[in-house]
Amino acid sequence: MFKEEIEKMGLESCYGDFEDFKSRVLEKNKVMNLTTITEDEEFNIKHFLDSLSLLKLEQIQGVKRMLDLGTGAGFPGFPLKIAKRDLDVTLLDSLKKRIDFLNESIEDMGLEGIKGIHARAEELSRKEDYRETFDLVTSRAVANLATLYEYCLPFVRVGGYMVAMKGPDIEGELQEGQTALKTLGGELVEVRKVDLPLDIEHTLILVKKVKTTPKKYPRAGGKPRKNPIGL
């Protein structure tokens, strides 16, 4: 089923790389915690097809430099790089072992224009080389929206986008995140429902950066998570 789905997307030439990366994740998963999804087809759908659902957003087409924040075992950033070789991808996570695994995989697979960085989002976005420099910041399963806006938006250049990958029930989080979104210079563009095989329904929250983020954000000391803006 996966092969047919990626053929439909015109990505059949990438099939070998998807299989290669999956083997690496599953092999490493025996010695460290990378994913609870180990069954083949479930992995293909929940990790690969879900990550690739971002390509349905037309705003993604012109993106050159993207950051995947809280990438874990590389989702969605790694599959996006496999699918779009001209994309410059930074994979960010605060767990060093996961970033070490990703950098080893990048090297072994001979990929260029992709790197893993071990840091906390709130600290890295204060550095000049990273602040407001990305065309796109993605994030899946990292935090609630109000917190996530404070993690992600400082990295996005004005005119760029952030996409939060969420489950089906998102209304409450969207409401709660409104103050944070406005404070940090974001504007909600679209809430797109995505249907995946096995009747899985996910939601993509597409936000545009319309104004620069005030210098005092993100706040230090774990505040974005403990005390989200507006809550």
Ligand SMILES: C[S@@+](CC[C@H](N)C(=O)[O-])C[C@H]1O[C@@H](n2cnc3c(N)ncnc32)[C@H](O)[C@@H]1O
């Ligand atoms: C539940 S995992 C999700 C991983 C991946 N995005 C996925 O969907 O499979 C959340 C990841 O976010 C990372 N993370 C959480 N807070 C972070 C922060 N403030 N800065 C960087 N990484 C963070 C964690 O270390 C963890 O690997």
